[in-house]
Amino acid sequence: MRYLHLLVIFIRASFQREAAFRFNFAINFLNTVLNLVGSIGGLAVVFHNKDSLNGWGYSEAMALLGVYLLMLGLKGLVIGPSLDSLSGLSGELWTGLFDFTLLKPIPVQYHVSFRKWSLWSVVDITIAAAIIILAVFKHNSLPSDITYGTYILFPLSILISLLFIYSVLLILASAAFWYLGTPLMWIFDSLIQTGRFPVGIYPGFFRILLTWFIPVGFIITVPAQVLSGRTDTALLAGGALLSAVLFTAATMFFRQSIRKYSSASS
Amino acid sequence: MNFRGGIALIRKSLFSFMASRGFFWTLSISWMMGPLVFMFVWLAAAGNGSIGGYNKSDFTSYYLILILVNQLTYPTSHWVIGENIQLGTLSTWLMRPLPVIYEAVASDMALKIVCMPLVLALVVLLGIVLGFGTVLSWTATALFVPALLMACMLRFLLSYTIALFAFWTQKIDSLLNVNDTLVFLLAGQVAPTLLLPGILRNTSMCLPFRYMLGFPVELLTGKLAVQDVVTGLVIQAIWVFVAFILQKVVLSHGIKKYTAIGG
Amino acid sequence: MGYSISVDSIKKVYRISQRDAGLLPAVKSLFRPAYSEVTAVDGISFNLKQGEMVGFIGPNGAGKTTTLKMLSGLLHPTSGKIKAADFVPWDRKAAYLKKIGFLMGNKSQLTWDNTIGDSFFILKEIYGVSSNDFKNRMNELVELLELDDLLKKLARTLSLGERARCELASVLIHSPEILYLDEPTLGLDVSMQLKLRGFLKEYNRKYGTTVLLTSHYMSDIVSLCPRVILINKGRLSYDGDLAGLAEKVAPFKLLKFRLPDGEVLTENSLFEQYKVKAELVDAVNQERTLRVSKEYLLPLTAFLLGKWSLSDLSIEDPPIEALIDKVYREGIPL
Secondary structure (H helix, E strand, C coil), X not given: CHHHHHHHHHHHHHHHHHHCCHHHHHHHHHHHHHHHHHHHHHHHXXXXXXXXXXXXXXXHHHHHHHHHHHHHHHHHHCHHHHHHHHHCCCCHHHHCCHHHHHCCCCCHHHHHHHCCCCCCHHHHXXXXXXXXXXXXXXXXXXXXXXXXXXXXXXXXXXXXXXXXXXXXXXXXXXXXXXXXXXXXHHHHHHHHHHHHCCHHHCCHHHHHHHHHHCCHHHHHHHHHHHHCCCCXXXXXXXXXXXXXXXXHHHHHHHHHHHHHHHHHCC | CCHHHHHHHHHHHHHHHHHCHHHHHHHHHHHHHXXXXXXXXXXXXXXXXXXXXXXXXXXXXXXXHHHHHHHHHCCCHHHHHHHHHHHCCHHHHHXXXXXXXXXXXXXXXXXXXXXXXXXXXXXXXXXXHHCCCCCCXXXXXXXXXXXXXXXXXXXXXXXXXXXXXXXXXXXXXXXXXXXXXXXXXXCCCCCCXXXXXXXXXXXHHHCHHHHHCXXXXXXXXXXCCHHHHHHHHHHHHHHHHHHHHHHHHHHHHHHHHHHHHCC | CCEEEEEEEEXXXXXEEECCCCHHHHHHHHHCCEEEEEEEEEEEEEEEECCCEEEEXXXXXXXXXXXXXXXXXXXXXXXXXXXECCECHHHCXXXXXXXXXXXXXXXXXXXCCCEHHHHHHHHHHHHCCCXXXXXXXXXXXXXXXXXXXXXXXXXXXXXXXXXXXXXXXXXXXXXXXXXXXXXXXXXXXXXXXXXXXXXXXXXXXXXXXXXXXXXXXXXXXXXXXXXXXXXXXXXXXXXXXXXXXXHHHCCEEEEEEECXXXXXXXXXXXXXXXXXXXXXXXXXXXXXXXXXXHHHHHHHHHHHXXXXXXXXXXXXXXXXXXXXXXXXXXXXXX
């Protein structure tokens, strides 16, 4: 299909851009390593002193961290950079180049969501996957909970989380059309940090915010629960439904934002 | 020291930031997220007991003050400097009868002034909700002031110096990211330095990062013994001095290269 | 119908929110936002046949760019109809978008950090141009616009002139039927302007592309556009050829000659003695420039040649810029 072919073209173009900066490569590597060390280190420091955090043991918390890093990596692979090139700090909406995007004979939402790839994220994703595997198989408490069901449910929960992330980012990116002046994308970046740890550690109001509003709880904690064999099928099903609803709402909001742009811009 | 010029620069930045304060307040809130997350983690971990001498109330005080100090020491101008060098806007600054560094300092100060009200309000709110336990002693507060000032200078100078590498290389963003990561890990956000295990703690004590953020906080919350305070202040002063020299060297070399090429 | 572009009573009104400074008005505006309306385009109609090259002129803020944006589908009009290449532009059908090219003089659609060749390739893929067509296109454009050395360079390393050529090529890769050019020669040096103009003329002749072009450089308009459409304050005030416009606005000519040494000539003396109304526009040393309306041209010339033997008398049209300036300021006399 033509759109798949275009994806390849977009990936190629991004690769050509990134490959031009070798210095960046080395530094990216350093950054990834540092982040990794820091994240695991932070976890180790906490568990150095305690056996469990809010009912999560060390290996389970490690698996959660792995899921956190995985989702960050997946977001950073394409939808993050692409939507950022629209509404982020030096995005098209501010530089006035969005008109060119509108002039292209391909669907705007598709174009704007998939055109920019950050291939370095593949490294981040691999590392995150490694952590997950490490956490699940190295520590004793988990393997007995892994069933064949997990192999199906886990990827499914990751997909649902991805859909959540995409929908939230799309809504934030679209909001920039209405409230010109504040790139809002980093609201997601700052709130997702709360996903490093089980959402249960946050007090009442905050936890509700993080489960239903910016659904960090769904995005990170649910897949991690699947890994620990604690799948809450009701929550998973609810999440699937909610993510579909959110996706529809986000798409509609995006369309509406484009209409606003074409009716009142100068 | 051209005070009038400096004040004028601050005013200029202040007014332009005030106009987009929504933008900057969102920024401040995002800076608060990191410390907040770890605060809740430690609160959950400490439960009703204590970890390494910190109980629930200690953690709350530590992190709330950390949020304030973070806001006060967080530099932002360094992200823009690289761009200015690349685009040639630096030339405008070079023409002024002011040292180049004034622009960056002024911009940072203006930002802190604009964001402080919001952050202070939120911290006070959180303090009321979560319970702020620590009593602040007069000596601690008195010593806190120089420690805070040096922390500001150190954090600013280091980021600024790294940003100056834009004179030589195209993309310094990744370098700045590394700096931010190191600050995040070693400056006392993930955990108060005292709670870090052995080797990590000792390394932290020597590296400049703790002195940009964690040290003044630890000082104020009264978790440091007297000799530790003194040692800390001395190390901090040394690092400020080193950073200042480093900045001067890099800047003068950089400007030579810049003006040789023609900007 | 037969028209490539057909614009019918197109109108565009913007609502701009208004608010006085201060806290109370800000709170008020939350409950009852105040708006003012700006009419950017006020009922414009015109038709273009396939292959026409038309200049769109008018002062800044007259509504030219707004009209171009409506024609390219970027904006919805408040009222009115447009048909271009048999499509309604703001439906933004892919088939329509493949038929048009829009060059914006002050903005670049080339990817900043990719090579020019890569940018072209990406466009080829997005527009669905076949590899064969693309190869032929590239050969032609590279040769005509001299892009050989530029294909391997990154967009951000190009000079303004180089980028202008590449931008123009980028907008032609998919062989559009209609070209919208918004200030295509902005900021370019004289040689580059000439080159681009030559290229556009040739391209239009060869491929019969309909071209709608705006420019503040009258030399662009004069050399490329047999027909001009004048927009002022959102309204169309003239649609025809440039010469006709000049006729309407300034039915006069410039007479330049050199007074013999020691001789004097004044406007008053001309009028009183010879009933010739002429305006002295320039007087340097003995060079004189007189502005005279067409009816007095012959009598004046006859008189001057009769009185003195002038070796270098020339009759010129007033500079187009002066005319256009007059039109922008005073409108078209009825």
